[in-house]
Amino acid sequence: MTNPQVIAIDAMGGDHGPSVTIPGVARAARLLEGRNVRFLLCGDEARIAAQLGRSKRIADLCDIRHSDLVISSDDPPAQAMRRGKGSSMWNAVEAVKNGEAIAAVSSGNTGALMAISKLLLRMAADLDRPAIVASWPSMHGSTTVLDVGANVGCDAERLVDFAIMGEAFHRAVHAVPRPTVGLLNIGSEDQKGHEELREAHAILRDGGLPIDYRGFVEGTDISSGVVDVVITDGFTGNVALKTAEGTARFIGSEMRAAFTSGLMSKLGALIANQALKKLKHRLDPNTVNGGPLLGLNGVVVKSHGGANDEGFANAILVAADVAQSRFADEIHANMQQLMTVLAHPPAAGEVS
Amino acid sequence: MTNPQVIAIDAMGGDHGPSVTIPGVARAARLLEGRNVRFLLCGDEARIAAQLGRSKRIADLCDIRHSDLVISSDDPPAQAMRRGKGSSMWNAVEAVKNGEAIAAVSSGNTGALMAISKLLLRMAADLDRPAIVASWPSMHGSTTVLDVGANVGCDAERLVDFAIMGEAFHRAVHAVPRPTVGLLNIGSEDQKGHEELREAHAILRDGGLPIDYRGFVEGTDISSGVVDVVITDGFTGNVALKTAEGTARFIGSEMRAAFTSGLMSKLGALIANQALKKLKHRLDPNTVNGGPLLGLNGVVVKSHGGANDEGFANAILVAADVAQSRFADEIHANMQQLMTVLAHPPAAGEVS
Numbered sequence: 001m002t003n004p005q006v007i008a009i010d011a012m013g014g015d016h017g018p019s020v021t022i023p024g025v026a027r028a029a030r031l032l033e034g035r036n037v038r039f040l041l042c043g044d045e046a047r048i049a050a051q052l053g054r055s056k057r058i059a060d061l062c063d064i065r066h067s068d069l070v071i072s073s074d075d076p077p078a079q080a081m082r083r084g085k086g087s088s089m090w091n092a093v094e095a096v097k098n099g100e101a102i103a104a105v106s107s108g109n110t111g112a113l114m115a116i117s118k119l120l121l122r123m124a125a126d127l128d129r130p131a132i133v134a135s136w137p138s139m140h141g142s143t144t145v146l147d148v149g150a151n152v153g154c155d156a157e158r159l160v161d162f163a164i165m166g167e168a169f170h171r172a173v174h175a176v177p178r179p180t181v182g183l184l185n186i187g188s189e190d191q192k193g194h195e196e197l198r199e200a201h202a203i204l205r206d207g208g209l210p211i212d213y214r215g216f217v218e219g220t221d222i223s224s225g226v227v228d229v230v231i232t233d234g235f236t237g238n239v240a241l242k243t244a245e246g247t248a249r250f251i252g253s254e255m256r257a258a259f260t261s262g263l264m265s266k267l268g269a270l271i272a273n274q275a276l277k278k279l280k281h282r283l284d285p286n287t288v289n290g291g292p293l294l295g296l297n298g299v300v301v302k303s304h305g306g307a308n309d310e311g312f313a314n315a316i317l318v319a320a321d322v323a324q325s326r327f328a329d330e331i332h333a334n335m336q337q338l339m340t341v342l343a344h345p346p347a348a349g350e351v352s
Numbered sequence: 353m354t355n356p357q358v359i360a361i362d363a364m365g366g367d368h369g370p371s372v373t374i375p376g377v378a379r380a381a382r383l384l385e386g387r388n389v390r391f392l393l394c395g396d397e398a399r400i401a402a403q404l405g406r407s408k409r410i411a412d413l414c415d416i417r418h419s420d421l422v423i424s425s426d427d428p429p430a431q432a433m434r435r436g437k438g439s440s441m442w443n444a445v446e447a448v449k450n451g452e453a454i455a456a457v458s459s460g461n462t463g464a465l466m467a468i469s470k471l472l473l474r475m476a477a478d479l480d481r482p483a484i485v486a487s488w489p490s491m492h493g494s495t496t497v498l499d500v501g502a503n504v505g506c507d508a509e510r511l512v513d514f515a516i517m518g519e520a521f522h523r524a525v526h527a528v529p530r531p532t533v534g535l536l537n538i539g540s541e542d543q544k545g546h547e548e549l550r551e552a553h554a555i556l557r558d559g560g561l562p563i564d565y566r567g568f569v570e571g572t573d574i575s576s577g578v579v580d581v582v583i584t585d586g587f588t589g590n591v592a593l594k595t596a597e598g599t600a601r602f603i604g605s606e607m608r609a610a611f612t613s614g615l616m617s618k619l620g621a622l623i624a625n626q627a628l629k630k631l632k633h634r635l636d637p638n639t640v641n642g643g644p645l646l647g648l649n650g651v652v653v654k655s656h657g658g659a660n661d662e663g664f665a666n667a668i669l670v671a672a673d674v675a676q677s678r679f680a681d682e683i684h685a686n687m688q689q690l691m692t693v694l695a696h697p698p699a700a701g702e703v704s
Contacts, residue, residue, distance in 0.1 A: 137602070149538060152545065186501060186504070186590040186591060193504060193587065194504065218590075218591075219590070219592065219595035219596075219597070219598055220597050223595075235538055235545065236591050238571070239536060239538060240571065240592060243574055243595050244598075246572035246575040246576060247575055248603060249572070249575070250575035251603050253491065255631060258628065258631040259627055261630075264624065265626065265627035268622070268624025268625070270620070271617075272617045272619075272620025272624065273620070274614070274617065275610035275611055275613060275616075275617035275620065278610055278613075279610040282606055283606065
């Protein structure tokens with residue numbers, strides 16, 4: 001049997017720390033059985049051990065790297081970089097840098113995680129910051145959307161980088177052999193939107209990259225699942241993600257109000273209880289939790305700070321899927337090809 | 353009794369033409385009783401008369417301006433401008449220009465309506481095209497969002513124009529004496545987002561405009577109703593609007609699937625039928641239909657092309673509310689004040 005592969009965990013991150021992260025590790029360990037994975041738990045040894053005590057079988061799969069230092073959710077990224085050395089988050093990312101771990105997972109402060117990851121692992125792509133990926137429930141399963149918040153302004157080349165990375169990510173995590181890719185715009189005609197969108201459109205359409213590019217898509221297409229991967233800049237992606245979250249929350253609250261507004265409604269809701277539970281689970285952000293930071297020399301996955309143990313386990317599964325796939329090689333090969341395309345770019349808006 | 357005020361209707365627009373627009377006029381006429389409003393119906397006289405024949409009382413409130421020409425939904429705006437003269441849409445907007453009507457309502461081709469309105473009425477604000485407003489259902493009633501699609505790139509001054517126009521619109525239509533206003537961004541801190549957002553933020557915060565400005569808001573805040581009016585550029589607003597539409601459609605389809613997945617679920621849904629109907633009505637886009645084109649010298653309201661008669665009636669009510677309010681005067685006064693602010697602008701990012 002080959003050596004086990006290690007996933008480094010920032011056990012102290014998120015709203016609840018070890019009381020959620022360790023049960024999350026336990027759940028992930030059960031789901032990853034047979035894939036030869038171990039865990040490096042970074043953080044307060046006593047608190048971690050107290051949680052681990054519940055299951056010897058899980059504890060046997062884990063090593064603990066003690067640290068007193070925890071980066072809090074309001075620490076500015078610059079401060080986390082300067083004073084964060086030796087914190088649970090830092091140690092998890094450092095384990096990837098040293099080759100001890102194949103991936104790191106944290107539900108801590110996003111800005112700090114990006115800054116520390118960029119500092120320790122360096123960027124493989126020419127981006128300001130690692131791109132954040134969201135997995136969005138859709139009519140056909142799940143849509144991969146990036147960037148949802150890190151890179152506010154994006155030129156055409158960066159958007160094409162996102163397409164290359166997002167496509168490889170979707171294949172690694174969803175086992176779709178050839179994911180389809182769309183560029184988020186406000187209409188499907190070639191002349192719509194910003195200049196940089198039209199340029200990226202031309203490169204993706206005519207540049208000969210091995211990507212199944214389907215052209216411009218619109219906001220409605222994210223949940224309709226018309227393509228597997230939706231590419232956008234970090235500003236637009238963040239607004240879209242939060243608008244969708246807000247809409248789901250609003251509809252949820254209207255549903256609760258409707259189902260508690262009278263005896264018949266309450267009775268109906270009671271009888272349809274199983275259906276409502278299933279619906280809630282399907283729309284629960286925990287079900288699709290785990291956004292990798294793309295563009296780094298190494299796999300780092302951000303879990304939602306408010307995720308429960310199921311959500312944290314999902315983030316660990318995403319990390320394992322990406323790290324155990326051909327993700328890095330594919331991206332490297334495609335980036336090389338992009339360099340050739342950029343040396344002889346297709347003209348934006350040119351008729352193919 | 354003073355002379356009645358006339359609302360000009362493009363009777364031929366939308367997916368269904370007179371079979372929806374005329375019942376919509378009838379419905380609006382009943383709701384506007386006592387407000388001394390008449391209607392100028394522009395389009396094919398025979399088809400309009402056939403629909404009107406059903407109610408003499410409504411027919412008495414209407415005049416017909418016959419036209420053979422209809423602008424179709426796929427006519428490019430430039431072509432609509434060149435060859436659209438005398439069409440039902442053109443005649444409706446021209447009635448506003450000539451002072452015959454206080455407002456025009458059309459559910460036809462948006463691009464054509466914008467181009468014809470801009471050509472005939474001219475812009476009152478320094479915009480490429482009229483800004484499109486969306487009314488968004490929220491926890492506190494309705495959020496006014498603009499621009500949702502017309503002006504792709506917006507500098508700080510245009511965003512401030514939107515704030516002035518959107519605030520006056522919200523007051524006119526929702527009878528809120530002092531609507532609160534927010535600027536859509538990806539975080540609430542002063543240094544977040546694009547340069548033009550930070551500049552607009554500084555003008556709105558420190559420029560002394562009579563607007564209850566509450567700072568940056570995020571995508572989740574559109575449906576939470578934390579402010580009455582959300583300001584954004586046409587690209588971001590369009591993506592946000594369509595993402596919310598897609599999310600609502602996705603959740604609706606998941607709900608239908610859940611409630612038809614088994615006998616108990618079906619029974620529960622049957623019993624909770626009233627609640628589900630109420631919920632559907634609350635989330636129905638027809639309930640909040642009617643997006644005015646802001647920034648013109650005159651009131652033009654776009655109805656959704658697929659709206660039913662209730663939706664079209666709502667668009668007419670929006671037109672009447674805006675046209676019969678102090679909307680134009682307020683905007684004029686605030687634009688004057690903005691000119692003074694821009695002559696001595698507050699520094700972007702300056703601490704107040």
